[in-house]
Amino acid sequence: MRKDQIKSANTESRGLFMFGSDITAKPTVEELAAYYEFLNSSTSVLNEFGIHIGTNGYSYLIEALKIIIDRERYDVRMKTDVYPLIAVKHGLKRCDPVEHSIRNAINTAYEDQLKQPGCNSMELFPKKPTNKQFIIYAADEVFKKLCVNKLDSLS
Numbered sequence: 001m002r003k004d005q006i007k008s009a010n011t012e013s014r015g016l017f018m019f020g021s022d023i024t025a026k027p028t029v030e031e032l033a034a035y036y037e038f039l040n041s042s043t044s045v046l047n048e049f050g051i052h053i054g055t056n057g058y059s060y061l062i063e064a065l066k067i068i069i070d071r072e073r074y075d076v077r078m079k080t081d082v083y084p085l086i087a088v089k090h091g092l093k094r095c096d097p098v099e100h101s102i103r104n105a106i107n108t109a110y111e112d113q114l115k116q117p118g119c120n121s122m123e124l125f126p127k128k129p130t131n132k133q134f135i136i137y138a139a140d141e142v143f144k145k146l147c148v149n150k151l152d153s154l155s
Contacts, residue, residue: 038066041145045138050109050120057101060086061135064102068139069146078132099131106134 027035042065043053051058063086068076076082083095092098106129113122122129129137 037146037149038069038142041149042066042138042142044145045141048121048141049134049138050112050122051105055105055108057103057105060090060098060102061105061138063089064135065139065142068135069143074136074139078135082135102131102135106131 039062042062045065046052046058046061051061064078064082067082067085068074071081078099079095083098086098087093087095090098109120110122110125110128113120117123124137125133
């Protein structure tokens, strides 16, 4: 990614990460509640897969899930659509550390499942998932949890 692309992405996406709006505007109570509900659901899903808060790449995974869910589509390119946004948010000049940290978190959880079968939900994958496979599957699970929570709150 070139410097001018990073500056452009930084300007465009500065306030879009947490609330999807301008960072100078104060979030409403509903936006805060929705964000906390997203965090609870995504934390729950990542914990089921054996990726815990102390894992390197955990925060990058949370942000990747948010990007995928906010876009409401799964046909994204990780290297051009997801990793650069996360890198810009964290002040990184390159996307490689983001990709590497996410891959490390997924590999660690998968290897834990191989050493101790049944310790997490990585057994759902017949072989070690790629970053994109895992993120798309986890985003789908988070979205399902959010839908169930929304239906429960309506009844």
